[in-house]
Amino acid sequence: GQQVMQIPQYQHVQEGEDFTTYCNSSTTLSNIQWYKQRPGGHPVFLIQLVKSGEVKKQKRLTFQFGEAKKNSSLHITATQTTDVGTYFCAGEASSNTGKLIFGQGTTLQVKP
Amino acid sequence: ETGVTQTPRHLVMGMTNKKSLKCEQHLGHNAMYWYKQSAKKPLELMFVYSLEERVENNSVPSRFSPECPNSSHLFLHLHTLQPEDSALYLCASSQGASAYEQYFGPGTRLTVT
Numbered sequence: 001g002q003q004v005m006q007i008p009q010y011q012h013v014q015e016g017e018d019f020t021t022y023c024n025s026s027t028t029l030s031n032i033q034w035y036k037q038r039p040g041g042h043p044v045f046l047i048q049l050v051k052s053g054e055v056k057k058q059k060r061l062t063f064q065f066g067e068a069k070k071n072s073s074l075h076i077t078a079t080q081t082t083d084v085g086t087y088f089c090a091g092e093a094s095s096n097t098g099k100l101i102f103g104q105g106t107t108l109q110v111k112p
Numbered sequence: 113e114t115g116v117t118q119t120p121r122h123l124v125m126g127m128t129n130k131k132s133l134k135c136e137q138h139l140g141h142n143a144m145y146w147y148k149q150s151a152k153k154p155l156e157l158m159f160v161y162s163l164e165e166r167v168e169n170n171s172v173p174s175r176f177s178p179e180c181p182n183s184s185h186l187f188l189h190l191h192t193l194q195p196e197d198s199a200l201y202l203c204a205s206s207q208g209a210s211a212y213e214q215y216f217g218p219g220t221r222l223t224v225t
Contacts, residue, residue, distance in 0.1 A: 004154075006154075030210075030211065031211050033213060033214075041218075042202060042216040042217065042218050042219055043155070043202070043214075043216045044216070045213040045214060045215070048211070048213060050211070088154070088155065090155075092210065092211065099157060099160060099168050099170070100157060100214065101157070102154045102155040102156075102157075103154055104153070104154045105154065
């Protein structure tokens with residue numbers, strides 16, 4: 001079945017350093033979404049990418065969707081302590097069933 | 113955030129008990145979902161309902177039984193659970209079943225003893 005792999009599983013950075021998490025799907029995706037889950041919280045939607053090669057920015061966050069629509073990345077510039085949490089990518093297969101397959105998540109710790 | 117509410121927030125039940133989890137969305141969405149989140153595992157999609165019809169049943173054991181009486185409410189009926197079913201159960205909703213952002217509830221932390 002469809003799998004979505006996400007790396008790294010954990011990342012510890014010093015405040016001000018950059019951070020990147022990568023997501024790879026075993027199958028072509030119709031779209032990919034990114035969510036953030038704070039400790040003790042629930043996933044919160046960040047963004048959706050639909051087009052091949054798409055790049056979107058939200059302040060210090062940059063999201064990319066690969067040309068083949070099988071991989072994606074989230075890059076945070078100059079991390080802050082408020083960035084702490086687990087970042088999940090979630091891909092929907094091209095069959096558009098509404099079935100999101102989540103990656104394992106990358107847990108980011110930021111040292112002040 | 114009160115768009116998606118879940119009750120109870122915490123539940124401890126024995127393996128022979130029957131309980132139900134409730135989810136309610138106040139966003140006017142047409143699709144609702146149940147997810148299971150266990151430690152060190154990705155979110156697992158359990159069920160998808162679109163316009164009150166189940167459109168996805170992700171090979172979930174029959175001891176989990178969903179019910180969607182209307183587009184605003186979703187239940188997960190539990191019976192004869194196993195300790196490995198202990199997890200955070202998250203409900204989500206979206207405007208439609210495909211290519212829409214999902215709004216998650218706070219979850220029910222379930223412990224099976």
